[in-house]
Amino acid sequence: xxxxxxxxxxxxxxxxRTMILNMGPQHPxxxxxxxxxxxxxxxxxxxxxxxxxxxxxxxxxxxxxxFYQQVVPLTDRIDYLCPMVNNLCYVQAVEKLLGLEIPPxxxxxxxxxxxxxxxxxxxxxxxxxxxxxxxxxxxLYCFREREDLLRIYEMxxxxxxxxxxxxxxxxxxxxxxxxxxxxKDFLDRFPEKVDEYEDLLTGNRIFIDRLKGVAHxxxxxxxxxxxxxxxxxxxxxxxxxxxxxxxxxxxxxxFKVPTQKDGDVWARYLCRVAxxxxxxxxxxxxxxxxxSSGPIKADAPKIVLPDREKMKTQxxxxxxxxxxxxxxxxxxxxxxxxxxxxPRGEMGYYVVSxxxxxxxxxxxxxxxxANLQALPQMCEGKLIADxxxxxxxxxxxxxxxxx
Amino acid sequence: MPLAxxxxxxxxxxxxxxxxxxxxxxxxxxxxxxxxxDELTVFIARESIREACAQLKSRGATDFLSDLTCADFYPRxxxxxxxxxxxxxxxxxxxxxxxxxxxDDAVLESITSVWPSANFFERELFDLFGIRFLGHPYLxxxxxxxxxxxxxxxxxxxxxxxx
Numbered sequence: 349x350x351x352x353x354x355x356x357x358x359x360x361x362x363x364x365r366t367m368i369l370n371m372g373p374q375h376p377x378x379x380x381x382x383x384x385x386x387x388x389x390x391x392x393x394x395x396x397x398x399x400x401x402x403x404x405x406x407x408x409x410x411x412x413x414x415f416y417q418q419v420v421p422l423t424d425r426i427d428y429l430c431p432m433v434n435n436l437c438y439v440q441a442v443e444k445l446l447g448l449e450i451p452p453x454x455x456x457x458x459x460x461x462x463x464x465x466x467x468x469x470x471x472x473x474x475x476x477x478x479x480x481x482x483x484x485x486x487x488l489y490c491f492r493e494r495e496d497l498l499r500i501y502e503m504x505x506x507x508x509x510x511x512x513x514x515x516x517x518x519x520x521x522x523x524x525x526x527x528x529x530x531x532k533d534f535l536d537r538f539p540e541k542v543d544e545y546e547d548l549l550t551g552n553r554i555f556i557d558r559l560k561g562v563a564h565x566x567x568x569x570x571x572x573x574x575x576x577x578x579x580x581x582x583x584x585x586x587x588x589x590x591x592x593x594x595x596x597x598x599x600x601x602x603f604k605v606p607t608q609k610d611g612d613v614w615a616r617y618l619c620r621v622a623x624x625x626x627x628x629x630x631x632x633x634x635x636x637x638x639x640s641s642g643p644i645k646a647d648a649p650k651i652v653l654p655d656r657e658k659m660k661t662q663x664x665x666x667x668x669x670x671x672x673x674x675x676x677x678x679x680x681x682x683x684x685x686x687x688x689x690x691p692r693g694e695m696g697y698y699v700v701s702x703x704x705x706x707x708x709x710x711x712x713x714x715x716x717x718a719n720l721q722a723l724p725q726m727c728e729g730k731l732i733a734d735x736x737x738x739x740x741x742x743x744x745x746x747x748x749x750x751x
Numbered sequence: 752m753p754l755a756x757x758x759x760x761x762x763x764x765x766x767x768x769x770x771x772x773x774x775x776x777x778x779x780x781x782x783x784x785x786x787x788x789d790e791l792t793v794f795i796a797r798e799s800i801r802e803a804c805a806q807l808k809s810r811g812a813t814d815f816l817s818d819l820t821c822a823d824f825y826p827r828x829x830x831x832x833x834x835x836x837x838x839x840x841x842x843x844x845x846x847x848x849x850x851x852x853x854x855d856d857a858v859l860e861s862i863t864s865v866w867p868s869a870n871f872f873e874r875e876l877f878d879l880f881g882i883r884f885l886g887h888p889y890l891x892x893x894x895x896x897x898x899x900x901x902x903x904x905x906x907x908x909x910x911x912x913x914x
Contacts, residue, residue, distance in 0.1 A: 401892075404894040413911075574815075587840045592843050680754060683790075684788055685834075685836050685845070696817060696836070698834065711820040713817060721867075721871050
């Protein structure tokens, strides 16, 4: 037990037949800085231990030193593949604490953008997952469409990745002229692009052989170990927070929740690809039902920053702006756990307020963190090459795991 | 949508779905309850938390552990409130179980035997808050380096600067 004094976790081999293989933290297939300690017997994995924390930046601690509105940009940095979904979860948690009512136009915009983010996040997953398996060209195709989406985010928020577009009480800016046409253009083109990916992968014998029956997990095991999102639905549990416990206007949308029974990498692949199409469908509905006019911010002058125009003409607006920026706004005492369906699973924000302008505690229940726990269970007894497929299939984002 | 005042009267809340299961099992374990902002919080006696989770699981009242976390109310004593967010996928309900812990003896029974998913969450609390979980299979630091001193998410740990 000499390793107890060492700085890094170390696995001991149980007997002479096995050896320890160190996979990561700099390994192309670990999607970031994930270190896996594998005890292997030949090519077979006997035991696996994930070692995380390389990206730990103490975001939860930082949040406690910021005003409520200053936390929004921090939430972008957790899951950098879908920043707006994180923004959404945080602002909705704070809005629940405040009891704020959000105007419909802002709600529809949020749903539209959250679904576009789900598409772009799944595109990164599809591209990298396929590349891990060896299908290089899919990666280029996926990033082509993702680039279109990034341009759309840039158009609406001024940033490609760290958007911080959602604010407590509504949105930061009115969407610019020509925005909806551009989104509509993208959504019209998108289904045939998904067909293109599927042509390359879904019927591909090599791809199927690498994925089918690999890293299987049953529904009971998946629930016990904390899997959520598409990975859970691929094991046959039909649960989607958007449909079953709707939040932020999702009750107005009609969509299917794709599920699979097998619980292997192939099932998770099929689930996510089907979700690409469903997200496009939700975004299309959001675009059609979008109220053409109306406010994008809640009517709460002490919480929501006033319009620039008003600040220049009205004394009160200027005073509120000054007060919000310099001393924040007090949030009534209480605690809220708000969970939404992120592309990876259940994203939950636990916000505790002590009645001041700074949150007392912000905890992120990140889906990747819980999903990663399932990895050893999926891989033990399987081959090393399958680990690569399994990591890709649970779609982890290390920024979100380490926070 | 103005905030409704919180309900803290156990009598008024006793018929709420998951709380009713807890009361039917052991009324002594339920210290108090609060219904605020559409969320039900039940304070559980510290020694019965594992048993309470096991009961809720075996009765089918909850079937998923969403989250396990903690808030530090320093300098109040007892300072820690550990929160278990349980979900019933079947009935689409959530409940928050809470255990209040003092700073000197921040020790709690691990619920990994009930929910294996608690493993990483409990390690995170051990690492960042210094709460020890008895019966945890591998209670080691998870975010911070193994040789780190102190528990960063405690309120008496500075946000910036050298210690």
